[in-house]
Amino acid sequence: MSLLDVRSAFDLPDDVAYLNCAYMGPVPFDAIEAGRRAVARKGRPWTVAVEDFFEPVEELRGLLAGLLHADVEGVAITPSVSYGLATAARNLPLAPDAAVVVLEGQFPSDVYCWRELATRSGGSVHTVAAPSDGDWTAAALADLDRLGERAGVVSVPPCHWADGSPLDLAAVGAACRRVGAAFVVDSTQWLGAAPFDVGAIGADVVAGATYKWLVGPYSLGFVWMAPHLRDGVPIEHNWIGRAGSDDFASLVGYADGYRPGARRYDMGEVSNFLLLPVAIASLRLLTSWGAGAISGHARVLTDRIAEGAAGLGFGVAPPAGRSPHLMGVRLQGTGLDPSALAATLAGDDVHVSVRGDSVRVSAHAYNTVADVDRLLASLASARAAAR
Ligand SMILES: Cc1ncc(COP(=O)(O)O)c(C=O)c1O
Numbered sequence: 305m306s307l308l309d310v311r312s313a314f315d316l317p318d319d320v321a322y323l324n325c326a327y328m329g330p331v332p333f334d335a336i337e338a339g340r341r342a343v344a345r346k347g348r349p350w351t352v353a354v355e356d357f358f359e360p361v362e363e364l365r366g367l368l369a370g371l372l373h374a375d376v377e378g379v380a381i382t383p384s385v386s387y388g389l390a391t392a393a394r395n396l397p398l399a400p401d402a403a404v405v406v407l408e409g410q411f412p413s414d415v416y417c418w419r420e421l422a423t424r425s426g427g428s429v430h431t432v433a434a435p436s437d438g439d440w441t442a443a444a445l446a447d448l449d450r451l452g453e454r455a456g457v458v459s460v461p462p463c464h465w466a467d468g469s470p471l472d473l474a475a476v477g478a479a480c481r482r483v484g485a486a487f488v489v490d491s492t493q494w495l496g497a498a499p500f501d502v503g504a505i506g507a508d509v510v511a512g513a514t515y516k517w518l519v520g521p522y523s524l525g526f527v528w529m530a531p532h533l534r535d536g537v538p539i540e541h542n543w544i545g546r547a548g549s550d551d552f553a554s555l556v557g558y559a560d561g562y563r564p565g566a567r568r569y570d571m572g573e574v575s576n577f578l579l580l581p582v583a584i585a586s587l588r589l590l591t592s593w594g595a596g597a598i599s600g601h602a603r604v605l606t607d608r609i610a611e612g613a614a615g616l617g618f619g620v621a622p623p624a625g626r627s628p629h630l631m632g633v634r635l636q637g638t639g640l641d642p643s644a645l646a647a648t649l650a651g652d653d654v655h656v657s658v659r660g661d662s663v664r665v666s667a668h669a670y671n672t673v674a675d676v677d678r679l680l681a682s683l684a685s686a687r688a689a690a691r
Pocket of ligand 1: 326383384385386387411413461492493513
């Protein structure tokens, strides 16, 4: 597998090892420039035409659909994952004795919306306990077997956000169809770093944010809704999602109908003149590099991190239990304190996150072998100092 050579597309100095995309992705130079132009344009509002309310939104929708391997009609633009999941929860029925299935320690935006749905409908939230062998797929499938038709919604990610342990979404999706549960996926910690295919996993809803692996802006995300969920009720009632909203002279005709597909779920002020150009520039670059090439690149770096960290006495998951781009380096048995270690690494300009008693390391297209070696050298000296 040959490595990508795209670091120069980002404002990343050679002596900074930024291995923390799971926290926040860097926007590339193209996006920084697009953002500058976008702000300047807002200073000259007479240059903003009616089509500028719609065309960039459609380009963004198309780019997201391409990365999701989904149809463009199903993509709605949101400000956050929680907004997308609130839209899903608003439109997925839950019977009084039914459960929403989530994973232990899942990101809060993937839990609060379901707690609220369960309270509203008299159902419950069922949490899949963290498996001791790291195999979330087997754990989720076993719980789904036990719950059977009482599983109303299953809401899981492609990998756990805390340490990257992967789930086989095709297998979970098939189990959802067997028991008749709606299948909801939060793609935030995956899309942009590795291939994703809505059709292959059979999802009903896929939500995500652009500010991590999609190297886009904060406060912008998406939700893809399956065809059978496209005639539901949005969580807000803005003018631009209504039929004929591009006819500015007739807006107070108050249309009952919506624009086609999942556009009814677009957030208010979806045309966001400052953020959309930034996201579009980022997604164009990711698309040109290709998800397969990015995940192959990340996989080489992640394997090198795993081997190096294991050699230093840290705990790492076996290859089958690792995602291409995101992994936890466990500190048990090393005598190192996670927060103190993160501070030491930051002092060496190695940037990672601490989650529980693991250091979470993220590798994306812009990372290099030199970044990995800088991380391993810093881990080695922290380990030596603790002995
Ligand atoms: C898995 C996952 N989903 C969602 C988010 C962000 O959620 P929201 O857009 O609701 O702030 C994060 C942020 O860390 C995350 O890790």
